[in-house]
Amino acid sequence: TITSMANLASTYRHQGRWTEAEELQLKVWQIRRDKLGEAHPDTIINMGNLGSIYRNQGRWTEAEELQLKVWQIKRDKLGEAHPDTIISMGNLASTYQNQGRWTEAEELQLKVWQISRDKLGEAHPCTITSMGNLASTYQNQGRWTEAEELQLKVWQISREKLGEAHPNTITSMANLAITYRSQGQWTEAEELELKVWQMRRDKLGEVHPDTITSMANLASTYRHQGRWTEAEELQLKVWQISRDKLGEAHPDTIISMGNLAITHQHQGRWAEAEELQSKGWQISRDKLGETHPDTITSMANLASTYWKQNRFSEAxxxxxxxxxxxxxxxxxxxxxxxxxxxxxxxxxxxxxxxxEAEELEEKV
Incomplete structure (x- = not known):
């Protein structure tokens, strides 16, 4: 039956079996659309699920097309302030965010936050989530003051409502720490990151993805303070765990290689830095494409290593x-x-x- 197909598709989706989930979800959507009409609640749910499958595969254009339809139908049928409409706005905003379309993401996220705050209250979980999402968009635009203001609120409310060791509170601490780090507030960043790492390690284990991320963030803070030995110790662990668990070509492994390479760079260990950076750039370019943010970052880091060795033409x-x-x-x-x-x-x-140097410096 259609219901059992939809349920099986949902199971596949939650297991990350995207191809199998997509095949079933597409069938269910087409059948329900033809039988019930595009604006029927069941059809809309299937559209949203299929959009989610596309999003999780990085197929942003296909995800956006469906999510835009879902939002427009829900807005027209249920009103802008209905919980289902708000969720669909948030999903579409997330897709814009993942494409680097910050202005469009911000416009929707601001609406979601304001409606949630007015309807549900500032301390409601949905409001807190929407604040965090908007803060993330500010963060990605380099608007640190606005990001910090929201993230501080999110952390304080989460801590008071859920407790310091709750996963949501820990995530909000980690996000605020990133903003502190990006502003060069190393002491504040380190204090939070150390707590986050210790709690995740104790709760989730050392090889859990969230623990690895928090290790990498703390290492980055050490690195920016010139504490190379402490940074290297953590970065080496992060890279080895990522490589063993995820494989050498996984995006997280590539990032960890790049971070360790930067530390080697600052230690004057150019050959080790270059070897890691060159490998990271080649894998990123092959897997993600030349214009992907991670590929661009790896190119910039390798250029820096060339420059430090007086290899100016290559840099x-x-x-x-x-x-x-x-x-x-x-x-x-x-x-x-x-x-x-x-x-x-x-x-x-x-x-x-x-x-030529002066011409560029005038613009900076």
């Missing part, structure tokens, strides 16, 4: 590509774009090309 070649892609993807004024401009200016200076 320039990569940094020019990085700047062009970040301009196109993030805009001229994004912090990452400005960092790339500054790095390229330094490379030009190192070659005595002062007018």
């Amino acid at each position: 320039e070649d990569l940094e020019v590509k990085v700047l062009q892609m970040r301009r196109h993807k993030l805009g001229e004024d994004h912090p990452y774009t400005l960092t790339s401009m500054k790095n390229l200016a330094i490379i030009y200076q190192s070659q005595g090309r002062l007018s």
Whole structure:
């Protein structure tokens, strides 16, 4: 029956068996659409589920098409402030966010937060989630003050309502720590990250993905304080666990390789840094594509290693590509774009090309 097909598709979805889930969910949606009509509640639920399957596979265009329909139908049928409409807005915003379409994501997330706050109250779990999502969008735009204000609220409410050791509270601590770290507030970041790592390690075990993430974040804070030995110890663990559990070509493994390489770089261990960065860039480029944010970051890091070894031509070649892609993807004024401009200016200076360096520095 259609119901049993839908239930089996849901089971596959929760197991991450996306191909099998998609095949069944597509059938169920088509049958229900033809029998019941596109605006029937059961059809809408199937559309939403299929959109979720596409989103989890990174198929953003297909996910967006369905999620937009779901939101529009729910808004017209149930009203903008109905809980189901709010959830569909949040899902669509998440898809925009994953495509780096920050303005569209922010517009929807702001609505979701305001409606949730007005209807359910500031301390309701749905309101807290929507605050966290909006803060994440601010974070990704480099709007640290706005992100911090929301994240601080989320953490305080979660701690008071759920307790310090609750998974949601721990996540909110971790998110706030990232914002502190991004603003160079190392002491505040370290204090939170150390707590997060210890609680996750005790609750979930050392090899759990969330524990690994918190280890990596704490290592990053150590690295930015020049505490290379402490950073390396954690980063080496993160890389080894990720490689053993997820495989060498997994995005998380690639990121951990890049982080360890940066630490080697700061220790003047250029050969080790270059080996890891070159491997990370090649895997990212092959798996994710040349314009993926992780690939761009790995290119920038490798360019830095070339520059430090006075290999200016190789450094320039990569940094020019990085700047062009970040301009196109993030805009001229994004912090990452400005960092790339500054790095390229330094490379030009190192070659005595002062007018080109000055032209870039004026924009930074």
